[in-house]
Amino acid sequence: MSYRNITFFSRFESDILADRKTITIRDQSESHFQPGEILTVARNEDDQYFCHIRVNAVTPIHFDALNEQHAVQENMTLEELKSVIQTIYPGQNEFVVIDFTRLDVTGNVAATNS
Numbered sequence: 001m002s003y004r005n006i007t008f009f010s011r012f013e014s015d016i017l018a019d020r021k022t023i024t025i026r027d028q029s030e031s032h033f034q035p036g037e038i039l040t041v042a043r044n045e046d047d048q049y050f051c052h053i054r055v056n057a058v059t060p061i062h063f064d065a066l067n068e069q070h071a072v073q074e075n076m077t078l079e080e081l082k083s084v085i086q087t088i089y090p091g092q093n094e095f096v097v098i099d100f101t102r103l104d105v106t107g108n109v110a111a112t113n114s
């Protein structure tokens with residue numbers, strides 16, 4: 001059994017492992033993930049594995065519809081989040097919100113606060 005992969009920039013690893021970051025916003029090239037799917041998560045810079053996540057939902061969103069709740073789920077301010085997205089995806093407006101839950105090594109939901 002193998003899982004599909006997703007990568008995150010390494011600066012987000014600690015927030016993901018602490019369950020402070022529970023969504024990611026991606027462009028159409030990463031809109032193919034399915035609810036219930038388990039993904040192997042690695043750092044973009046060195047492809048180092050750091051956890052598994054379960055996809056809860058994949059929801060289309062326009063850049064202008066991003067709100068404070070998304071920012072909270074990203075552990076950022078809304079201004080920071082919009083700036084990050086514009087830097088990663090210059091000129092793009094159509095995205096998906098991938099809502100996820102981090103799994104512990106046994107495959108169980110890792111969070112103790114939900």
Ligand SMILES: CC(=O)Nc1ccn([C@@H]2O[C@H](CO)[C@@H](O)[C@H]2O)c(=O)n1
Pocket residue numbers: 007008009012023024025026044074084085088
């Ligand atoms: C490494 C790679 O291939 N791509 C991306 C794309 C996005 N993101 C993060 O998702 C949120 C919204 O875009 C922000 O927190 C981003 O920094 C990421 O970590 N890595």
